[in-house]
Amino acid sequence: MSLFTKTWYEFINRKFYQWIGRRMPEKSGIVKLNLHSTYILPTRYGMLFGFILYGMLMSSINFSNSLGFLLTFLLTGICLTGMLHTFRNLVSVQISTARSPAVFAGETAVFYLRLETIDGRPAYALAAGKDRRGGRKTDVEAGQKQLLELHVPAERRGRLQLGRIRIWSEFPLGLFHVWSWIEPDANLIVYPRSSGTKYSTAFNRSRNGKWTANDIGHDDFAGLRRYHPGDSSRHIDWKAVARGYEILTKQFTDSAGDEIWLDWDHLQHLDPEQRLSQLCRWVLDLHRSNCKYGLKLPDCRIEPSRGEAHKHECLTRLALFEW
Amino acid sequence: MQALPARDAAADAPSRHSLYLLTLSLCLSLSPHIAHIPAWLLLVAGAAIFYMLLSLYRNLARPKTWLLWLLVSICVTGVGMHYGKIFGRDSGVSLLVAMLSLKLLETRRYRDGMVMAGLIYFSVMTHFLYDQTIPLLFFMLLAVTVNTLALITLNETSARIAMRRKIRIAGSLLLNALPVMLLLFVLFPRIPGPIWGLPQDAYTARTGLSDSMSPNDISNVVLSNDPAFRVVFSGSRPRPEQLYWRTLILGNFDGRTWRVDDKPLLAEPEQLETKGQALNYTVTVEPHQRRWLFALDMPANERVLMNGERLLLTSERLLRATKPVINLTQYSVVSYPQYRLGSELNRYQRQRALQIPPNSNPRALELAKSWRAKTRRPEELIAYALDFFHRDFTYTLQPPVLGRHAVDDFLFESKRGFCEHFAGSFVFLMRAAGVPARVVTGYQGGEFNPLADYLLVRQSDAHAWAEVWIDNRGWVRVDPTTAVSPARIELGLEGAIPLSERAGYFYRRDYPLFYNLGLLWDAIDNRWNLWVLGYGPEMQFGFLSKLGMSHPDPYTMTLAMLLGITVLLIVSGQFILKRRTRADDLLQKIYLRLCSRLAKMGYPRAAHEGPLGFAARIEAENAVLGKMLSPTFHLYARLRYGSHNLRQAGSHLLRRKIRSLNRHLEKSETPG
Secondary structure (H helix, E strand, O other): OOHHHHHHHHHHHHHHHHHHHHHOOOOEOEEEOOHHHEEEEEOHHHHHHHHHHHHHHHHHHHHOOHHHHHHHHHHHHHHHHHHHHHHHHHHOEEEEEOOOOOEEOOOEEEEEEEEEEOOOOOEEEEEEEOOOOOOOOEEEOOOOOEEEEEEEEOOOOEEEEOOOEEEEEOOOOOOEEEEEEEOEOOEEEEEOOOOOOOOOHHHOOOOOOOOOOOOOOOOEEEEEEEOOOOOOHHHEOHHHHHOOOOOEEEEEEOOOOOOEEEEHHHHOOOOHHHHHHHHHHHHHHHHHOOOOEEEEEOOEEEEEEOOHHHHHHHHHHHHHOOO | OOOOOOOOHHHHOOOHHHHHHHHHHHHHHHHHHHHOOOHHHHHHHHHHHHHHHHHHHHOOOOOOHHHHHHHHHHHHHHHHHHHOOOOOHHHHHHHHHHHHHHHHHOOOOHHHHHHHHHHHHHHHHHHHHOOOOHHHHHHHHHHHHHHHHHHHHHHOOOOOOOHHHHHHHHHHHHHHHHHHHHHHHHHOOOOOOOOOOOOOOOOOOOOOOOOEEOOOHHHHHHOOOOEEEEEEEEOOOOOHHHOEEEEEEEEEEOOOOEEEOOOOOOOOOOOEEEEOOOEEEEEEEOOOOOOEOOEEOOEOOOOOEEOOEEOEEOOOOOEEOOOOOOOOEEEEEEEOOEEEEOOOOOHHHHHHHOOOOOOOOHHHHHHHHHHHHHOOOHHHHHHHHHHHHHHHOEEOOOOOOOOOOHHHHHHHHHOEEOHHHHHHHHHHHHHHOOOOEEEEEEEEOOEEEOOOOEEEEEHHHEEEEEEEEEOOOEEEEEOHHHHHOHHHHHOOHHHHOOHHHOOOOOOOOOOHHHHHHHHHHHHHHHHHHHHHHOOOHHHHHHHHHHHOOOOOOHHHHHHHHHHHHHHHHHHHHHHHOOOOOOHHHHHHHHHHHHHHHHHHOOOOOOOOOOHHHHHHHHHHHOHHHHHHHHHHHHHHHHHHHOOHHHHHHHHHHHHHHHHHHHHHHHHHHOOO
């Protein structure tokens, strides 16, 4: 491709997407489709069908065959009506965003959208995705909401915007492809990739001296909880397993007041992203061992605590940290 | 744009359910071809479909692609050997059946399914090369619906949609498509075909006549009740004995078979003098793949038009089309029942009209010579012959087989036969006696349909008679069959043959119910022929002019067609895109109306109040009113926030309740 054609191609492409952008419904939590933002073209089977119809028409003329004409025109009518059906199938849909769970960088983010029809009738075989034919087809029953999953690779930490997606359908005949570009206001948090060394006392350069050199959180038995993958095998209550109970993990708490501070500044030998990954890993480790931990970053400080909410807060801080 | 992701093979495979439907659709759309394809191919196609069903049911592996290609090439070779060619109607249809049924086994992916569905739609069309009757129209609608159903099933999600709903979608597609079909049928500019020529066997010959006549020819036809042509008379109707539809002249006899003269006379048309009243009529001919056309004795007008083309009138005044009649066609003729045909016979013509092969039928020859010894007047010779037939001959459709001297065998041995035996031997006797004569075949009679006022001539009305040359009178028609069986001419074939030889129940006068149903059916068939099958360029022009289009040229028609389709799509779009009123909205509307009424009465609803809270507050302020309102408010709350299914039905209930409530409120207001 010469430079000239390439420039032209890019120019046309840019203009095209600007045009699409102008027509697109506004970015919003609830997206309603309309005639303005919905596009329709025949699929390749639609083209094939058109070709067959053309052949049938020519044969009818050649043989002056009246029933042939009737059949050709009946199929033409079905084709055109099918186009309207395909169109309705998409344009009746209203999309709202649902809460999407956070993921770690490198995983696949799953966005949840809620689909419902606004004309009191069901819509069938709808799909949405980032690319032309992406996504699994799903049906939306009348008066009910259907959850639609969108899989997007989460490459970098931070807030991942769903961005522009393509919602499409070819129902009922598969001869027309109707689609719309929409931008539902959906985002989720991508935690940093968890990596680095396991948290251990050996790596303690704490200057507050508040915590002991013991293995973290192994001093006081606090109870049992259901086994999660990743739990240390040393903590499994094997006696209970032998007795035929489900697999349980022993929980320990460290001595009251033993607080671990995870500090950005202690990791000066690593570059910033690696530091975040390391901190992420520690947060996970400490959460799993039910320690009380706090996080210190240059721009914030989270007091030591425990639990899911605390973990989420710490990881979110790490995800959104800007250095 | 990002590149297409590789699609999951499993997700791409059509569901088993859709394959079942596709198989069903294929069987349905190919079923009428059972009569048209060779038996071995039927076996192959049947086996392929059976294996497909079995493999779906039992989850068996389907044959490999190379095996299918091998089978296809065997089938192609087989069809080529069976028909001696590949390109033709029958061979083409056979190939289509073979390929579709084998392709079915190869339907592995969504793509294959879609292609298959498209081809099935196409295959429906091939039936119309054989037949275009009304039942086929219904067959077409059924086959298209089932195939549309299969297409919808191919495109649904893996979570199957209930069959009932899919049928409703297919039905909606079909119903909305019907007006489009009618509009296009009427307005699509018709071009006279053919564009690229027809396969030689494009339409089956179904005529009752052939250009040769040997013993047993016509009797095969006589049993067919298919219509040959229909006639509408404007003005007076002819009498039954005038209904001779002269079609072919067979002048050449080889001792056994009568044939059309292969060397046509390059002569002027035989002169015609007409007298008496003319008969004006329009003939609608069923396609019969021959050029010959039908006119009553004796067509007079010089210019007869059919599809805008001039018809030919042969030297013997027979009507001929310029091309074989492959479609239903119509033409108007003027005939004179009283006429004189031919002024004089030249030597060559006389010689041909007297030709009999030497050394054939010696006994008949002798009989004729004995007559000629008595008289030389043609009228008397004719009378001798008719008298001879009248004595002890029997009219039957099942004559015995005749030997080498067919005329002798018939005249002196079997004495049983039908029109062609009589006509053939009569002409032979006349020629042997020195009177120029020729055999004429065509149709005789016909039946007036009292329901629609037209004359129907069936294949079973095929007939043969004679024309004898009499100086000063020209060619005179003589029907020797009348001498044996006058009923054949007066009542038609039905009256002439014994009950045991008759065909079918319909068209038989001794079963009045069936007979009348048959007449009704034929009247419908006639309309179908005229309005649908005969709708070609001329009829379109005429019809559109009548509708008020001043210049129905292709451009205007195309414009009108596009406009019409746009209007139709907008109208059906209104139906398809219409919002169904939601039960929730309806309930709320009713509720809010009640609330505003209460507000006027001095009980405004606070914005934060739900129905139950509001009802409780009113009850606290006004116990009587509260008691009255409470059930209604409770019903509303139950409907609005309860199960979804209740809402649609509940809104009626709520409305009724509120109506009676309103009446109570009015009553309670008036005294206060």
